[in-house]
Every structure is written in C-alpha cells, then in structure tokens.
Amino acid sequence: MNETFSPPDWTGRAKLLTGPGWFGVPIDGADANELQRFLEANPDYSRLVAGRDWLPGEALSELKERPPADWPQGPVRHLAVLDAESGAWRGYLNWVEDLLAPGVWHIGLFLIDARQHGKGLAGRVFDAWAAHAQGQGARWLRLGVVLGNARAEAFWRRLGYQDVRLREGIPIGLLSQRVRVMVRPLGGADLASYLLAVPRDRPDAS
Numbered sequence: 001m002n003e004t005f006s007p008p009d010w011t012g013r014a015k016l017l018t019g020p021g022w023f024g025v026p027i028d029g030a031d032a033n034e035l036q037r038f039l040e041a042n043p044d045y046s047r048l049v050a051g052r053d054w055l056p057g058e059a060l061s062e063l064k065e066r067p068p069a070d071w072p073q074g075p076v077r078h079l080a081v082l083d084a085e086s087g088a089w090r091g092y093l094n095w096v097e098d099l100l101a102p103g104v105w106h107i108g109l110f111l112i113d114a115r116q117h118g119k120g121l122a123g124r125v126f127d128a129w130a131a132h133a134q135g136q137g138a139r140w141l142r143l144g145v146v147l148g149n150a151r152a153e154a155f156w157r158r159l160g161y162q163d164v165r166l167r168e169g170i171p172i173g174l175l176s177q178r179v180r181v182m183v184r185p186l187g188g189a190d191l192a193s194y195l196l197a198v199p200r201d202r203p204d205a206s
Contacts, residue, residue, distance in 0.1 A: 010087045016079060017128045022090055022121065024079045024128070028063060031080065035059035038080075038089040042114050049146045050173025062109070067096055074098035081112070081125055090116055091125060095133075101197040103139035103189070110143075126159060130186070139189040140197075144170075147178040160184045162191060164201045 010025060017024035027035065036059035039046070046054045067073050074097035081091030091112040099106040112122045130141060145152050147166070161182040170179045181201055183194050195202050 010082055017081075017125070017132060019124050019128050021084050022081055022125065023084055024081050024093070024125065027078045027080045029060060032057075032060040032063055034089065035063065035078075035080070035092060038092060038113070039111075041089075042111060044114060045111055046173070048149060049175070049177065051175040052173050062094070065108075067099060067106075072098065072100055076108075079129075081121075089113065090121060093125065093129060095129075097136075097138075099142065100200065103137060104142050104194075104198060105133045105138040105140070107141070107143040122155065123159070130159075130184075134186045139186055140194045141184040141186065142181070142198075142201075144179040144181050146172070147180055153180065156182055156184075164191070164195065165203045165205070 013025040015023045016026055036054075036057070039054040039059055039062075043053045046052060046058075063078055066076055076096050077094060079093045080089060081093065082088065083090050091110070093110045094108045096106045096108065098104060110122070110126070112125070116122075133141060141161070143156065143161070144167070145156060147153075161184045164181050164183050167179045167181060170177045183191060183201070185191055185194060199205060
C-alpha cells in the first residue's frame with residue numbers, strides 16, 4: 001500500500017496540535033476513506049483486541065460512534081496525525097470531552113503507524129494532546145486498555161495513568177475482553193476526587 005494516501009488539501013485545515021515533524025488536524029465523516037486506508041495499513045491493534053482485521057467501512061463507524069446515550073458527555077473529537085513534510089498519515093486519535101463528569105477527557109482510540117513505533121512519536125503526540133486538554137479545562141484523562149495488551153499497558157503507565165478498576169466481559173469484535181480502566185489526574189486534581197466525580201469507576205462499584 002502506498003504510504004502517502006492523504007488528500008491534497010491538508011494544508012487548508014486548521015492545525016489543532018503541532019510538534020516537530022508532525023501536525024494534527026480534526027477529521028470527520030468526509031475523511032472516512034483516508035482513515036480506512038490508515039487502519040487497514042495497521043491491522044495489529046484490531047487483530048489483538050477484536051480478533052480480526054478491520055472491517056470494510058469500520059472507519060466511518062469509528063467516526064460516527066458515540067458513548068451510550070445515558071452517559072453524560074460532551075463533544076467527540078477525531079484527529080489525524082500527519083507528517084509535516086509529506087502529509088502522510090502517522091496516527092489517529094479520538095476522544096470524548098466531559099465523559100461521565102465535567103473535566104473528564106476519555107481517549108477512545110490512539111493508534112500510531114507501526115513504522116513509527118519506537119521513535120517517540122506516540123509520546124510527543126500524547127504530550128501535546130494532554131497539554132491541549134488541560135488548557136481546555138480537563139482535570140482527568142481516562143481510557144480503557146484491553147488486559148494483555150502489554151505494550152499499551154506499559155505505555156500508559158509511563159505517561160502517569162493509574163488503574164482504577166477492571167471491567168469484565170466487554171464485547172469487542174469477535175472477542176469478549178477484560179478492560180483495565182485507567183486515569184491520569186491533571187494539575188491539582190487527584191484520583192480520590194476523580195472517584196467521587198465518577199462513582200462507576202470505583203473499584204467496589206457494581
């Protein structure tokens with residue numbers, strides 16, 4: 001597959017995040033084909049957590065997906081991480097603002113191109129995003145990691161995420177997974193205040 005498959009007009013998009021050698025632009029359903037090609041070029045994550053390759057049209061589903069309607073939630077955002085010179089896709093990040101409580105920003109998926117692994121790009125993109133989140137009022141960063149995805153678990157712990165609880169029997173693709181819920185407080189916030197704000201994530205919650 002051709003490495004450079006970004007559309008010709010990325011330079012006209014507003015850059016939400018920037019860093020050495022890369023930039024991040026918001027995307028939406030109109031960019032589903034480009035996201036689909038990126039996902040298909042990086043099948044390992046889907047194979048690990050869903051037990052299968054990415055499905056045709058899965059990018060559009062990803063771009064339209066929202067948390068359960070009865071969960072308090074703010075906007076869902078999607079970001080393409082692009083090479084500063086070529087415009088080639090280097091990563092994809094989506095998140096929900098104010099999920100379950102004000103100030104909780106939840107990462108749904110953070111995927112870096114496999115050819116960039118080990119080069120520090122994931123950490124640089126995350127640091128830029130976390131700074132943006134804090135600047136927009138985020139107090140806690142939240143995510144879920146499939147138990148056994150050792151690379152991801154180690155990555156998030158290095159970035160300061162802490163375990164809050166383990167959820168069992170979460171259906172993902174062809175599999176039923178155990179998912180580790182992890183949280184990183186920002187600024188003067190702490191884990192205790194998070195658990196008061198989001199009681200469903202307390203270790204003893206039903």
